[in-house]
Every structure is written in structure tokens, then in C-alpha cells.
Amino acid sequence: MAEVYVGQVSEFIETDTKIVKSGSLEIGVMHRKGEFFAYRNLCLHQGGPACQGMIIAKVEEVLAPDHTFIAERFSDTEIHFVCPWHGYEYDLATGEFVADRKQKLQKFDVVKKDGNVYVIV
Amino acid sequence: MATLNLPTSDLAGMNIESFDTTTFLEHASAQARQRHLEKYFIVDVDSHHYENASYRDIVNYVEDPVLRHRAKSSMTRQSGAVSLFPTSYGSQDMSGRVTRYHTRALEKTPEGHPRDLTLAQRWMDAMGVDISMLFPTPMLNLGAHPVPEVENQWARAYNRWLCEQILPHESRVRSMLYLPFNDPEASYKMVQDFAHYPGVSGFMITAGHQQAVHNNAFMKTYASLEERGLPLAFHGIYNWDDKAFQTMNRFISVHALGFVFYNMVHCINWVVNGLPERFPNLKVIWMESGLAWIPFVMQRMDNEYAMRSNEAPALKMKPSDYMRQMYYSSQPMECGNLKALEVTFDMINAKTQLLYASDYPHWDFDLPSTIIDLPFLDDEGKKNVLGETARKLFNIKETGKLAKIPAA
16 A cells, blocks of 8 residues: 555645546546545546546436426535546545446545645555 | 636536647547557548537638628627527537537647647547548538528538648548538539549438438439449437427437437438439448447338338348448447347448447547457457448558557
């Protein structure tokens, strides 16, 4: 196990992504409102840069108790990151591919030390 | 430096400061190196550019002076004129999630070389593509214009601009030219006037046209293409305005069915009316409809033909036998069920009839790895699909690897 330096905590804006390399491994380190997440930057679909796209809330459908449609809305709790090649969406908290949650991106631990961010590989 | 702000679910949105195709496709180049694409001659039979970025150049090629004036006037923002050209509903960019639809405006290209070619060369090299057929983007909806003369005039202007200003600068980039299919005479004249230009590899009908392919008025156009040995392609498109799609409330629905639906209609008409018997040497390609529809139509038509052959008296074989002689572009290839895909490959004689297509830079593009990685296709089949079948079909003379795949 090795710590790979990502950057200073203060460098990350509220929603932000940095890419680090360790050998042939490319890892996307994403920051969202104080929390850090790291996944392999390789889309499960056609190998695109899965972590280098938009970070956006899950779109949900709102139904009434009688099953009638009310509206679509952005989730307050589930955030996705989107592969910019084809739009594959992943759950920021788990790395799961949201259209088939049996599949997920390889996840890496992130540690903060002395104001710096490291990913563990 | 210009910063692009893409809206997201956050008020702040997403800021992007630069974009470069080669960098964006670094993972595609890595795949090309890992899979040794230097050993394969790759022809991409369906790629695109955004001709709307060049409208102000293209409009000068409109032959009719009154229409040219109307077109120019509609481009002058201050006039407040409604656009002369059809637009379409939809969300090809997935509301910004497929970021390149927006960020391509940030890409720097050198002066003195057509920007569309620079961009094409960059993605072709990144993917390992040697030759590509370049098609327009917004113009795919031009067939929906209510005035055939506008379609014809704009199609002629685009084709002339493409043949005179773009294609001569890069032999790796070619095209199958747009046919104004709402006007049979204009379609015929287009072939006569433009078939001789270097880089013209055939002609293309956007499938959304509400015209019967078996209309007698089109026969001389097909005959002319057959005589010249130039393929005819039907390129998929959707039309949310079509009554058949008006109950659909999501773009995914319209796109999934639309890009297949019109090609299914045209293909069935083509076969049932015996056009393969009338033009046995005309090479017909069905583009950008994926592959899953073909076994469906083959089975459906064979089943009906067995009972109702009197309604298709021109046929001497089953409908599927004719369809097996046609060509199909691969993208967007439905890869979710490899067993079904393998059966599809068998049913369409993919080793000799299937043509690799990327559709780049559109949102559902396919890399050459979609073919290379197929576990059931042998190396000869992969070579054919990726380029050798297209080489024969389009009479491509070049040999050797033309793409300069970026180094690691």
C-alpha cells in the first residue's frame, strides 16, 4: 500500500476532481462539500475517463400515492458523476454504475493529513 | 482565457477552461496501442462534423439568389428573422453530461487549415482510424423542411462547399453526399453534378424522409449509382414531430426507436418492391440503426412472405436472403447480450457485410475496440469489419496504416 499525493485540501473547490497516476493506474479523486471519493478513471463501458465529467444529482421521479406522475426532481441525497464519453452515470458514494448496480468502479481510500489529500493504492 | 460554465444541479455549475480532442481521447489512444490497431486498416463509415459552424461559408454556395438572400438574412441575428432551417427537439448532449457538445467550442485549431479537418484528424489518429466518411449533423433533419427547394438548394450548397473547400485538403476524409430525397429530379441531378468530385464515395439519404423508396421517379437515380459503382446509404435519424412518436415523453424513447424505425420502413419497402432484383449491383448500406433490428425484420418478413408471396411478386428469394446481401454499419452496436449479438452476426453474414462505424463525435459513438474485443469473431472477421469490407465497397486504394496513433 502506498500513499499517492493528490494536492492540498484548500486547492479543491466545493465540487472538484483531480486525476492522479500511479504507474499505469489512473485515479479520479473527487471532492464534494468536504468529502473525498476516489475511483479508477476507467469507464466500465468503453474505457472512457469516467471521473472527468460532470458531477450532478441523481434525477428522480416523484409519484403520488395513487401512482400518478407528479414531477422529476434532483435528489437531495444521491450524487452522480458522469463519464463524459457516453454519459454512463456512477454513484459518487459507492462507485456503482447506476443503470446496473451489480457493476462498480474500483474504489480507493482517501486520507487527509496535515492539510494534504492522499489516495491509497 | 475563456471559461465555459455548464449548468448542473448545483447553482455554481461546472467550469471548463479548455478542451482538446487528442487529450479527451487519450484512453482511446491507449486502447489503440494495447490492441495493436496499427495492424488493422480501419475505415469508419459514419462520422460527423458540425457544419452549422460553417453556415456563413456554406450560404455563399446557395445557387438561387433569392434563397441565398433569405438564408443570409436568417443568419443575421439583428434582423430577428426566424431561421430558414429546420431545428429539432431533443437532448443529444444529455443536458450537458456529454460535455464535448459544449466544450468543442473551446478547442484551438491552427489557422489556414479547415477546422473540421483538424478535428477529424485528431479523433481519427486517437482512435486509430485510417479513413473516415464524414457526414453533417443538423442537416440530418433537413428532409423535414416543408419546402423541397430549400432542402435541395441547401444540400447543393453544402455538397459543393464540402467538395471544394474541405475534402480536397485531406484524402483520409471522404463523404457520401446528401441527397435531397423530397425531390426525385433534384436527387438525380445531385448524383450527375457531384459524383465526379474526389473524395465522394457514394450518396446518402437521411432516413427521416417521408418518401417511398419504390417511387418510380427514383429509379434513374438508383440506376445511375449502380452504373457508377457508388453505394447508396440510408442514415438513421429521429423525428419527434412524427405522429408515431408523439406519445413519447422522453428523448431516450424517441432516439431508441427513431433511429431504427425509418430505416426499417425503407428497408422493408426496398425488399418487398424487389429493388434488389431491379438493381442487383447497387450496394445499399443501412447506417446508424445498430444491429438488433435486422434479425427482427428478417424473421418478421420471412414469416409473412411465406404466406403472402403474391404481394411481393418481384422476389425470387426470401426477404432475409436479400437483406443478407446488403451492408450495415455497426454503431451503436447493442453489446448487452453477446449471445444475441453473435446470432445477429451470423444472420447478417457480418464477416462480409458489416462495416465499422464510430459516429464520433456524437454521444453514442463506438471505438474500434467494440469490434476487436468481440470473443466470437475471428481475426479475419475483425479485419473485414474494421476496414477490409469497406476497402472493397468504396474502392479504397490506400494501403498501410495512415493513422498516427499518439504515443503514450
